[in-house]
Amino acid sequence: MGKKIPMWQIALILLVLIALLIYTLVIIGGTVHIPIAATAAIASLIAIKNGFKWSFLEKAMINGISRAMQAILILFVIGMVISTWIAGGIVPAMIYYGLMIIKPSIFLVASMLLCSIVALSTGSSWTTAGTAGIALIGIGAGLGLPLPIVAGSIISGAYFGDKMSPLSDTTNLAPAMAGSNLFEHIKHMVFTVTPSYIIAMVIFAVLGMRITNSSEVNMNEVAVLMNGLRDNFYISPLLLIPPCLIIAMVIFKVPALPGLFGGALLGVICAAVFQGENFGEVATVISYGGYVSETGIDFVDTLLSRGGMSSMYGTVGIILCAMCFGGVLDSTNMLASICDVMLKVAKSTGLLVTMVVISCIAVNAAASDQYLSIVLPGRMFKTAFEDRKLKAKNLSRCLEDAGTITSCLIPWNTCGAAMSSSLGVATVAYAPYCFLNLINPLVSIFYGFTGITMEKMTDAEYEEILEQRRLDNEIAANALA
Template sequence: MKTKKEATLVHALIPIAVLVASLFIAITKFEADPHIPIIVAIVVAAGIAIFSLGYKWDEIEKGSIETIQMAMQAILILMIIGTVIGVWILSGTVPTMIYYGLKILSPGIFLVATSIICAIVSLATGSSWTTAGTVGIALMGVGQGLGIPMEIVAGAIVSGAYFGDKMSPLSDTTNLAPAMAGTTLFEHIQHMLYTTLPSFIIALILYGIIGIKYSGQVLDTANIDIILNGISSNFNISPLLLLPPVIVIILVVLKIPALPGLIAGTTIGGIFAAIFQKSNIGDIINAAHYGFEIESGVEMVDELLNRGGLDSMMWTVSLILLAMTFGGIMEKTGMLQAIGNNILRFANSTGSLITATILTSIAVNFLAADQYLSIVIPGRMYKDVYDERGIHPKVLSRTLEDAGTLTSALIPWNTCGAFMHSALLVSPFAFAPFAFLNIINPIVAIIYGYTGFSITKVDNNEKKRAVSK
């Protein structure tokens, strides 16, 4: 039998370098999706494992499949979430949340209101991109009319959009992070409140202070009124339509598992669609499978609401499968461990470990230019270390989002930063100083790491039960 070699840092950095280079070229030069570049990196990683480290293909394949299995719950949840989004838009639940959110707009607190509105819309849709590309564009126009610098308005939009994206159970990254860390979706969301809510409150206070300067301006809400009229003319709007998300939140509090809880959310949304929007069974099935579609005559409304459905999640599912395959090869062959060992030489305390996790996520966002990989790669690198040190997996999942999700929008060549630039017409480097949530949240996480606040340890009895299973 061929003797296996221990992976070195050089072995590990070659596929990482190929991944970074192929992603950079594909995304910046050809505006391609990240899937094929990841396949290129998979081929290189497998080649190194076979020809340099002495692994057989069967071993590599087995490692990849084992890693993919760890993400299967997240994949199933994502598929169900696609049905939730489609049915909740059809029922009027998402339009109602957006409608009431836009109603809170006020000249005196425009920046605060902008961030809150974007947070509400993003919570409702699970998408920072959709929020920025629709409501965000309208709010940019309002801010321009008030004479507020565009980079400040864009910062408030990005902060709110990423708060909602980060905290929404409908978001793909919110499902991906706990899958990488080995915790549950609802545990992950609850634990993120410790870092995200204070960070968002600080951000709102800062926007309030900046907004005082513009409080006497006249608010031109023409674009907002267009969206409000487009929604109200196509949906029956009622406070009762807020019940489906409230019921799902109650199920979370009652510790109902994510899959049955979200399936219940889809079912309730279907019932409400029949009652409030007079939808038939065929409409509900189509919305759950293919997503919601409407031609309202208002382009911004169509862009905001034409989404969801089981099929809409397949792009993300395929990306997760490929990223997990790459991560599985790197982990099975010891290449991730080689990188981790070199970093962990400087991470002796819990605070330095969390700092290392955050800096790694930010580095992946810079180098790989992809938000998903900034969660997958550090998640696989540090999972065992958190386990060895008795730190609960939900701390790792929270930290991955505190850095990976939030900093992706601040990097111009990252897919998220590039989208924000194209939607808001402001460079990420320009709005980054005013995207207060995205800057403050990673700092808060590091402070918590060194002070020990909310750093949950794994109960020994819980560990024993997990092993016995």
């Protein structure tokens, strides 16, 4: 192991990352792969200069990638789902019936509400975006609505449901890190997420009405899309069964990977039975360029030419680069050093909550991993919350208000990459419209400064905490003896 890396060197790494990202994304219009990979190399050189061996850093990178392997596999399966559901007519059917029943003025609100229900039922924002989300993007496109705003409504709803569902992995992870009870944690989140949700709904309602009253909604384009779908796909209510089965599988706790893979198989069956596709053609759609629409209508072809495992290669590349970078920062304790500096600033409860929020966002950006953004700040700030006699559920709520909810706003984070790939909208384009995700951390900080719902321990509860610390220290001392 090497020595502690000076803070100025850590700051230099972060400044290099920011400079490279700005140059690549803003000036030359490139992708985030090279900036992150280059910064990972610089971070490794600085770590080696401080006594860390390359073999140790390499292992840390591999461990970081291992943590992301489930996410990578899910991305590949989502690529399969998107392509087979288009080939099978499932997505076209969802778009077709959606265009029949959803008015443009209420679409953004309806989109957020629908995704909230799906994600609350499944506990997964990724599953929601990869199934209901892709259909809603199609409906929004058909209505002529700006796709970044549509994506913002989808993601706002998906992350509300993910955050509040007891089936969600992050909803279980946050209380585990803070030491609170799962259902107490969910109840406590109601206080911050409810005003955030209402504000976001109001904004989407206003945007929906304003867009409807402008020239942006083209009903002729809606008719063209519906005719194009009906002429090129067999459309039937039976094609709505697979999405319902996916939701049912997740409700009955079928794990995400087999559940989504089952959805892809349903897409293959629908392609063969309803659309007359042969299995060889569907296999090509799954593996290579995804489904290629050839209706002759440019708008429809652009909308439906998507999916396939190969469509996820760029996203997976971002994740691999980001997890290498995050692995170096975490294993050399650079992230812990950043959190230590933040902890010194937290002189009041409001500042403490603010530092938790900032650290969660910083870890989401630096380590590119939603789980680390909950685990590391949870570990770092647990004692500080206890010393202020703040109940553990206050910390677990802060971790979700910032760690879970902001992960999709960062292009190179696994969640940002997954949302962008599933919905076909760049992260930087949809991020300003993810109103729930932007407002929720601010509400959490407001509660920290005002003391609203920041529940305190009783003296007896605090004494129990101190006694438990004493016992833990004795166990640690005996283990070292």
